[in-house]
Amino acid sequence: MIKKLRLIACSILIGSTGFAQEVEFTEYELENGLNVILHQDNTAPVVTVGVMYHVGAKDEAEGRSGFAHFFEHLLFEGTENIERGKWFDIVAANGGSNNANTTQDRTYYYETFPSNNLELGLWMESERMLHPVINKIGVDTQNEVVKEEKRSRIDNAPYGKIIYGTGINKYVFNKHPYKNSVIGTMEDLDAAELDEFKSFFKRYYGPNNATLVVAGNIEMEETKKMIKNYFGEIPVGPEVKRVDIKEDPITETITATEYDSNIQIPAKLFVYRTPSMIEKDAYVLDMISSILTDGKSSRMYKKMVDEEKTALQVLAFPRSQEDYGTYVMGALALGETSLDTLATSMDQEIAKLQNELISEKEYQKLQNKFENRFVNSNSSIQGIASSLATYSVLYGDTDLINEEIEIYRNITREDIKRVANEYLKENQRLELDYLPESAKE
CATH class of the missing domain: 3.30.830.10 (Metalloenzyme, LuxS/M16 peptidase-like)
Structure with missing residues (x-):
């Protein structure tokens, strides 16, 4: 029987946002x-x-x-x-x-x-x-x-x-x-x-x-x-064989069109295949999402919604999964804006990440956001229970409930540039036109 005990050693000062206590837990096996x-x-x-x-x-x-x-x-x-x-x-x-x-x-x-x-x-x-x-x-x-x-x-x-x-x-x-x-x-x-x-x-x-x-x-x-x-008396089930299927790398741009009878506003999407949720680069991509579309001061929002007025809405988010993830970027067209125009603007923002380090000011703001998210992540008993289960089952490390913030803290500006270059490549993505059903006519 394996036991782990996390003791509350102290309260951690999280910048100027408040305090977060370690989550105490005991883990063992029947x-x-x-x-x-x-x-x-x-x-x-x-x-x-x-x-x-x-x-x-x-x-x-x-x-x-x-x-x-x-x-x-x-x-x-x-x-x-x-x-x-x-x-x-x-x-x-x-x-x-x-x-x-x-x-x-x-x-x-x-x-x-x-x-x-x-x-x-x-x-x-x-x-x-x-x-x-x-x-x-x-x-x-x-x-x-x-x-x-x-x-x-x-x-x-x-x-x-x-x-x-x-x-x-x-x-x-x-x-x-x-x-x-x-x-x-x-x-x-x-x-x-x-x-x-x-x-x-x-x-x-x-x-x-x-x-x-x-x-x-x-x-x-x-x-x-x-x-x-x-x-304790529930019988052991059969040994579970885990999925172990490797995908070939995407080396050429995939283009596709999907139609939706429930929409009137078309969207342009870039979708990339990304590494497992347990990899550091998956955390870096999470930070890149915040840089691009988290709030009105984010890069894509300021450029495409405020300044160019080409997009009604922008989005960028990772779907973290156990074996592979996906990374989705997109924008909804405003007025008569073409999807090609949206694609050009998104590519320009990707290129900035690939060619320039984000500023120290932007980096500190990013760190503050993730520190604040950490403080609020386990604010309910129900949320703590879910987090403990997730870290144990999918990450194989229940201690991450307390230690995951250190992964974000250790992400550098250079990491952000490196990951943008490694995963957000044009020849490694799906380019999807998401159109109203009426566009078929």
């Missing part, structure tokens, strides 16, 4: 492989119980996209001891709230309760892990729920293909399952047999592929006893 992280904070009578499974959309079989996201819904259907359709009623009746979310790399379920209902939260998550009811009525019901979610969030939402990556990833990835969207296709889900859903659960939802986080107003030894009682 005999069945369940990773457990405990964080005690008795300042408020609340507790969050979360379970993160190391399974996401990238783990799905070819032709069965959407399974991981589908399970995000399906595992609320009920268990052998929780009547179908009663999960949310039980949580609400006991003063709690709950939710779940899925990415390409993991699925996370959590409940937040008054702290006197900690045991209820542990029991419910152990029920979800030990013996959920997976039957035809549940699959059929959630199939309709997922279809409606797809319609509302992607099919009928302005710029939905950009927000959820369905109009982007298929161009940037050829081999890796990141080419598929998290929500998958309805054809794949409709074609799946009940036994395929049961097999997916057995393969990925064992304790040895999960991290349990309990954060909030808890007593440590009592909580450990309850965890052992509810989770």
Whole structure:
């Protein structure tokens, strides 16, 4: 059994923005492989119980996209001891709230309760892990729920293909399952047999592929006893084989056009494939995003929105993932501005980053922003629980909840220039024209 204990040594002065305390946690492993992280904070009578499974959309079989996201819904259907359709009623009746979310790399379920209902939260998550009811009525019901979610969030939402990556990833990835969207296709889900859903659960939802986080107003030894009682006897699942697919480098510009019936304003996008979220360069790209589009004083906003008045809105952001990331830059055209004009302006801003060091003043402002973000990043028990699980499962280093800020602090102006040159190359990107459906005519 491995234990880690982070002690609060002192409060860290964060420039002039305030103080941030280290997050104290204890981490250990049950005999069945369940990773457990405990964080005690008795300042408020609340507790969050979360379970993160190391399974996401990238783990799905070819032709069965959407399974991981589908399970995000399906595992609320009920268990052998929780009547179908009663999960949310039980949580609400006991003063709690709950939710779940899925990415390409993991699925996370959590409940937040008054702290006197900690045991209820542990029991419910152990029920979800030990013996959920997976039957035809549940699959059929959630199939309709997922279809409606797809319609509302992607099919009928302005710029939905950009927000959820369905109009982007298929161009940037050829081999890796990141080419598929998290929500998958309805054809794949409709074609799946009940036994395929049961097999997916057995393969990925064992304790040895999960991290349990309990954060909030808890007593440590009592909580450990309850965890052992509810989770200790759950059988070990099969060993999970991780996705290990390497993409060939992008060496020529990819051009594509996507149409959206929900928009009237066209957009120009540049999309680059970038390194894993655990790499330092992924953090540098995060900083580059702030330089380009974080606020009205950012470079692209000042140039394209304020001065040139060619863009209604600008965007630049990284999508950090476990194996590869993507970096998205874009602008929405103002008036009759051509997409070529937007592309030229964006390329000019990239060239500045590639050829000139940012000023010391801009660099200090950037550091202050990230220090402030660090201070605010763990302002709630629910947020701390999610962060602890994420750093453990995807980064393999739970200590990053306290130490990640040091990565940003150690990024130099030279790093920013180097990364812009290495990843933001014209021959390594997708150039996407995102147009109204009426532009087809």
